[in-house]
Amino acid sequence: MSVCRPIRCLLNPSLPKPPSTPKRTFHASASKAARRRRPHYPSIKAADLKLLNQTAEEKYPKYDTSETTLLSKRYTPAQIAAIKAAESAIDTKDLVTQAQRRSDPWLLPYEDDMSLMDPVTDHAPKLTAKDLPYNHGFREANEVEQTYAISKIATENMAKLYPNGTPEGEMNEQEARRYEEALEIAMTQAALDPRAIYHSKKNEVVNALADPRFSTILPDLPRLENRMAKQTRRIAAQEEEDPRQKRLLQYMDWTKDDVKKIRVKTLVVHGVTNQTRMGKIRSMYYLTIAGNMDGLLxxxxGKSVEPDEGRKQSTMAAIRNMRPIPRYEGRTTYGNLEQKVGATKVQLFSRPPGFGLRTQHLIFEMARAAGLQDLAARTPRSRNKMNVIKATWEALCNQKLPDEIARARGKKLVDVRKVYYGGSIY
Structure with a gap:
C-alpha cells in the first residue's frame, strides 16, 4: 500500500476529508461522539445571579470595624493583612456554589472566620520578661519564698478541682486515689508556675506572671474523644501479639526485650515449587541465623506461600534453636575444625588476637552473630549456601574442648596463659 499523498492535500487544507467507513456497533447505547456533552459546572442564569450574590454577602460578610478591633487584640498587623489577602483571593460565590461542609472527625468546631482561638490550631505566643508591666520589678525566689508560693498556688489549684471543699472523713479506695491524683496534679502545676520561680514586691508583676503564656510549657493538645480515635490509639499502643512469638517466649522464659537484643539475619532466600495434582504451588524458602553475639548461635x-510468614517462621526457629558456642578466650575456636554436609566441606582455623574474620560472607555473618572475633575459613569443595551454613553451625557446636580430651585421657590440663599471664590475650 502506498503512503504517498497528492500535493494539493498540503497546499489546500480546506478540502473535505473523505468520509470514514461506518463501524458496526454491538450495543444499544449511542457512541461516545454522538452523546451530548454535559458541562462540568451548572449554568447560572442572569436572574439567579442576583440571588446568588445576595446569599454570598449574607453568609460570608466582610469584616466590620468591631471585628477588626477584636482581631487586632489577638493577631499582629501582618497577620491581619495576610488574613484579609487570603479571604479576598476566594470569591464568596464560589463558596456558595462549590464549597462543601466537612463531616470527618477532624472537623473544626467553628467556621474559620479567624475571630476565635482554638487550642488545637491556635497556640498562644510565648511571653518574655519584656512583656511585664515592670521590667526590673522581679527576681528569682529563694527557698522560703518558693515554698510559700508553691503551697499557695497548690491551694488555689485544689480549690478549682474541689469547689465545694476537699472531702473530709474516711474515703473509699477510689476517692482516695482520685484525691491523691488531684493533689499530685496541683503540686506539679504549682512547681511549673512562674509565680513560684520569681518573686516581686509589686502585685501587678505577680498577677502578670499568672498568665499561662509565661509558663515554660504550653498546654497539651486536646485529644479527640470519639470511638474511632480511641480505637486508633488502642491499636497504636498495643502491638499485635503474634501467637508464635508468645509460645517462643513461654518456651525460653524470655521477655520481649530479650528477643530484641538477638541479632537476626536472613542469609538464603529462594523460591521453591511443589508439584501437586492441582498444579504447581510456588512458595518462598528462608534460611535465617540468630545469635546474641556472646556465645549463642x-x-x-521457614517456607510459606506468603513471604512475611516464611521469614517469620525462619526467625522464630533460629531463635528457638540457639545453642552455646565454645569460644577460646571469648574470641576464637578451640583449634581447627572441619565438618562435611553433603558435598560441602568447611574448614575453620583458630587465629591469634587481632587477626579478624577472614572468611566468606556467610561464615562471616555467623561468626559475628556468635561473638567470634578471630577466625579463618576455607570451603575447598562445593559452596552450596545452605550446606555451608549448616556445616559451619555443626562445626561450631560440636567442638572438642581440651578439658574433655584431657579428662578422657586421664591427664590434667593447665592453661599457661591463664596461670602466668592472668588470662591476658594482648
Missing part, C-alpha cells in the same frame, strides 16, 4: 528454616 542458631539456624532456622
Amino acid at each position: 542458631g539456624v532456622g528454616e
Whole structure:
C-alpha cells in the first residue's frame, strides 16, 4: 500500500476529508461522539445571579470595624493583612456554589472566620520578661519564698478541682486515689508556675506572671474523644501479639526485650515449587541465623506461600534453636575444625588476637552473630549456601574442648596463659 499523498492535500487544507467507513456497533447505547456533552459546572442564569450574590454577602460578610478591633487584640498587623489577602483571593460565590461542609472527625468546631482561638490550631505566643508591666520589678525566689508560693498556688489549684471543699472523713479506695491524683496534679502545676520561680514586691508583676503564656510549657493538645480515635490509639499502643512469638517466649522464659537484643539475619532466600495434582504451588524458602553475639548461635528454616510468614517462621526457629558456642578466650575456636554436609566441606582455623574474620560472607555473618572475633575459613569443595551454613553451625557446636580430651585421657590440663599471664590475650 502506498503512503504517498497528492500535493494539493498540503497546499489546500480546506478540502473535505473523505468520509470514514461506518463501524458496526454491538450495543444499544449511542457512541461516545454522538452523546451530548454535559458541562462540568451548572449554568447560572442572569436572574439567579442576583440571588446568588445576595446569599454570598449574607453568609460570608466582610469584616466590620468591631471585628477588626477584636482581631487586632489577638493577631499582629501582618497577620491581619495576610488574613484579609487570603479571604479576598476566594470569591464568596464560589463558596456558595462549590464549597462543601466537612463531616470527618477532624472537623473544626467553628467556621474559620479567624475571630476565635482554638487550642488545637491556635497556640498562644510565648511571653518574655519584656512583656511585664515592670521590667526590673522581679527576681528569682529563694527557698522560703518558693515554698510559700508553691503551697499557695497548690491551694488555689485544689480549690478549682474541689469547689465545694476537699472531702473530709474516711474515703473509699477510689476517692482516695482520685484525691491523691488531684493533689499530685496541683503540686506539679504549682512547681511549673512562674509565680513560684520569681518573686516581686509589686502585685501587678505577680498577677502578670499568672498568665499561662509565661509558663515554660504550653498546654497539651486536646485529644479527640470519639470511638474511632480511641480505637486508633488502642491499636497504636498495643502491638499485635503474634501467637508464635508468645509460645517462643513461654518456651525460653524470655521477655520481649530479650528477643530484641538477638541479632537476626536472613542469609538464603529462594523460591521453591511443589508439584501437586492441582498444579504447581510456588512458595518462598528462608534460611535465617540468630545469635546474641556472646556465645549463642542458631539456624532456622521457614517456607510459606506468603513471604512475611516464611521469614517469620525462619526467625522464630533460629531463635528457638540457639545453642552455646565454645569460644577460646571469648574470641576464637578451640583449634581447627572441619565438618562435611553433603558435598560441602568447611574448614575453620583458630587465629591469634587481632587477626579478624577472614572468611566468606556467610561464615562471616555467623561468626559475628556468635561473638567470634578471630577466625579463618576455607570451603575447598562445593559452596552450596545452605550446606555451608549448616556445616559451619555443626562445626561450631560440636567442638572438642581440651578439658574433655584431657579428662578422657586421664591427664590434667593447665592453661599457661591463664596461670602466668592472668588470662591476658594482648
